[in-house]
Amino acid sequence: MKYTLDTIPVLDAYRTGCECPLCKMRIQSEDSYIDSMLGAAYMEPDCRVRTNEIGFCSRHFELMYDRRNRLGLALMTHTHMQEVIKSMEGILAGEMPKGGFLASFSRSKGGEETAPAKIRARIGGCVICDDLNNALNRYAYTIAQLYFTHTEFKQLFESSKGFCLPHLALVLEMAGKTLSAEQTKTFQKKVAEIEIENLKRVEGELEWFTLKFDYRNTDKPWGNSKDAVERGINKLMGAIVGEEAALPAHND
Ligand SMILES: [Zn+2]
Ligand SMILES: [Zn+2]
Numbered sequence: 001m002k003y004t005l006d007t008i009p010v011l012d013a014y015r016t017g018c019e020c021p022l023c024k025m026r027i028q029s030e031d032s033y034i035d036s037m038l039g040a041a042y043m044e045p046d047c048r049v050r051t052n053e054i055g056f057c058s059r060h061f062e063l064m065y066d067r068r069n070r071l072g073l074a075l076m077t078h079t080h081m082q083e084v085i086k087s088m089e090g091i092l093a094g095e096m097p098k099g100g101f102l103a104s105f106s107r108s109k110g111g112e113e114t115a116p117a118k119i120r121a122r123i124g125g126c127v128i129c130d131d132l133n134n135a136l137n138r139y140a141y142t143i144a145q146l147y148f149t150h151t152e153f154k155q156l157f158e159s160s161k162g163f164c165l166p167h168l169a170l171v172l173e174m175a176g177k178t179l180s181a182e183q184t185k186t187f188q189k190k191v192a193e194i195e196i197e198n199l200k201r202v203e204g205e206l207e208w209f210t211l212k213f214d215y216r217n218t219d220k221p222w223g224n225s226k227d228a229v230e231r232g233i234n235k236l237m238g239a240i241v242g243e244e245a246a247l248p249a250h251n252d
Contacts, residue, residue: 003141003178007150010142014156019202019231021160022139022167023239029135031247033128034060038069042076050127051076052083057126067250084122091118140167140174147190148183158190162198164238199235206232 009028013021041047056064064073092115113121146153163171168191175187205228211217212225230242239245 003138005142006138019161020164020167025139033131034063038067038072042072052079054125054127055080057129060126060128087122091115140171144175162195164235166238202232202235
């Protein structure tokens with residue numbers, strides 16, 4: 001697969017000095033995809049073909065529901081539901097194995113998918129997740145490339161706070177796939193150094209958070225530990241709690 005460079009958002013995210021620049025770009029992309037989905041994209045036939053077929057995951061249905069455009073959401077949900085009903089007719093009635101209706105709900109011997117597996121697969125896709133994954137692959141690719149081609153980025157990268165662990169895996173994978181063997185080695189070494197140092201920093205901040213509950217430490221300063229629980233969880237799992245995970249406020 002060919003990836004393209006997307007330099008500006010990567011530089012902007014690194015300049016904020018955040019715990020994981022890929023999380024920062026994920027939140028920004030997610031916000032703009034939701035916006036455009038409910039803005040006008042759903043009126044475009046190409047987009048509608050995709051949303052009808054693929055639909056959305058629970059997170060993205062929820063985030064779209066939180067915005068005000070009920071008509072846009074209703075139109076997309078309606079025509080997606082029509083497609084899903086067509087699939088359900090096939091799954092529940094048309095493709096019953098010999099054992100009859102009940103047999104279609106247990107694992108079949110021929111290795112065919114059973115009805116429950118087909119139902120889960122039918123609702124397992126998400127247009128916004130697909131677009132986000134593509135964007136994040138592009139950003140991870142850009143990070144690996146810029147490290148060897150862009151002096152300012154190299155400096156930003158070397159003074160950065162590493163990544164959350166899911167994005168650490170993504171960046172290492174992308175580097176392995178797209179850099180030369182020698183570059184991959186250099187990049188991995190630098191990433192490992194930055195990551196371990198910053199995991200230990202957050203771990204220390206989290207420890208101080210717990211020690212602050214000891215009455216002997218009540219009057220001692222918090223340092224960077226006030227939001228250490230949020231940052232600890234987000235460093236492990238990607239931005240899911242607290243300010244780092246918050247989408248920009250909307251009054252639309
Ligand atoms: Zn991340
Ligand atoms: Zn999704």
